[in-house]
Amino acid sequence: MSEKKTFYITTPIYYPSDNLHIGHAYTTVAADAMARFKKLTGYDVRFLTGSDEHGQKIERSARERGQTPKEYVDKIVAGFQHLWRMLDISNDDFIRTTEDRHKRVVQRIFQKLYDQGDIYKAGYEGWYCTPCETFWTEGRLEEGNCPDCGRPVEFMEEESYFFKMSKYADRMLKHIEDNPDFIQPVSRRNEMVSFIKSGLEDLCVSRTTFDWGIPVPFDPKHVIYVWVDALTNYISALGYGEENDDLYQKYWPADVHLVGKDIVRFHTIIWPIMLMAAGLPLPKQVVGHGWLLLESGKMSKSKGNVVDPLVLIDKYGVDAIRYYLLREMPYGADAYYSEEALVHRINQDLANDFGNLFNRTCAMVNKYFKGRLEAPSLPEGPDEELIELARSTPETVEELMNRREIANAVAAIIRLAGRANKYLEETAPWALAKDPEKQDRLNTVLYNVAEALRFATVMASPFMPGLPGRVWPLLGIEDRPELHTWESLQWGKLPGGTVLKRGEPLFPRIDPATLGEA
Ligand code: ME8
Secondary structure, three states: OOOOOEEEEEEEEEOOOOOOOHHHHHHHHHHHHHHHHHHHOOOEEEEEEEEOOOOHHHHHHHHHOOOOHHHHHHHHHHHHHHHHHHOOOOOOEEEEOOOHHHHHHHHHHHHHHHHOOOEEEEEEEEEEEOOOOEEEOHHHOEOOEOOOOOOEOEEEEEEEEEEOOHHHHHHHHHHHHHOOOOEEOHHHHHHHHHHHHOOOOOEEOEEOOOOOOOEOOOOOOOEEOHHHHHHOHHHHOOOOOOOOOHHHHHHOOOOEEEEEHHHHHHHHHHHHHHHHHHOOOOOOOEEEEOOEEEOOEOOOOOOOOOOOHHHHHHHHOHHHHHHHHHHHOOOOOOEEOOHHHHHHHHHHHHHHHHHHHHHHHHHHHHHHHOOEEOOOOOOOOOHHHHHHHHHHHHHHHHHHHHOOOHHHHHHHHHHHHHHHHHHHHHHOHHHHOOOHHHHHHHHHHHHHHHHHHHHHHHHHOOOOOOHHHHHHHHHOOOOOHHHOOOOOOOOOOOOOOEEOOOOOOOOOOOOHHHOOOO
């Protein structure tokens, strides 16, 4: 018996310095859609998310609120986990960097790199951006500020351990050039290639001026640099180096690290060089997606323009929010969030194209045939075009998903619903209904639309996981799991004799006038 192919996908582990906003939700929903899609198409999937709990930023946030770092992060991390449940996130594990299982692996790797001479002690004199937890040399600053976030940096002078990144720069560059899929999209790859070519310095990997971190095993007055700590989560969660390392053996290397473009550098330079030095396989791919922006700029607490995903879920439903996020973020570019755009998307794609088609079809089958659909007769007229599109869409969607073009994959599914709407206009079942000679044709037309809807629902399930549970009972196939699978997407599987039910609108239209009413 052949084993299923594995697929390991991760999100960044977010900082519990504050509650998460819709930008973080995008990354996790996108990773969830990819994980669910791979599962649907037959892979043995592992999906990891978690929280990055150490470092100076967290320590300061806790102190400002008069709490210990642990008290502080425990509360916020519980909020992360609640949010992921509300967003129907199907993660298999949630790693916290304060867990012992994580600390052990970080210390083990640090020790190994030290023992083999890749970590050495020296004095550090340079700049540090605390919000980004990043060291910068004078030359990389932009007008004296952090080149990533533009905020002021702090001067640091302390005894530190350094990791010999420079030693691996050529090998890293070669790996990126030899593996065109390693960094996606291409624009991100080009940025990283020029970053390495401009010279990689050794990386400062320990701090002594605060202690909220994992101690350096052989010199515990130092704590390990938070990024070295955090990046290791991708293998600590698999039990790397532990007595039972089955998960590591099975799932590493990761297929996809999905991250925002702000942290591509950490994932495509520091992390792979750590792995290279430790003699471990590199992740197969790092995908750096764009920003979800607001008209008023980037979301930030200080600007008071943070969009809370929980409020939106409550107002519009989780499937609609997931759909909007996934449909709106173009591959490799940024997207603007607005509630108007969200309502427009829900109304246009979900209420009109999908929901209305679905509800109309169920209503007509009930009106004309008491709900019962028979097997179709031979195709005629516009049938072929609809059937052809339904037949080819699964392959299109799979190709787009393999290229990580989620928004395009989602659009391809809605295109099928749109085509089915047009087909209804072309075939005009309400006119056929008036002609007793045309009852067979009427049945065939409605069957074709119902079958196209079954296709669309199966394909949409990774993106809107709540959808099948609402569609299958109305299509009368909730007890037929074999018709819910990817393999079942062969035209004509919907059996004759299926009984459709009328139901509440799948996606009620939202009156744009209600916008802003929380
Ligand atoms: O960087 N649009 O955590 P973080 C899209 N702990 N994505 C956004 C976004 C926006 N406006 N804002 C945030 C860290 N993100 C580290 C990660 S991983 C080993 C350690 C998403 O809480 C995006 O994925 O600052 C970005 O990379 C991530 O949140 C940063 O989360």
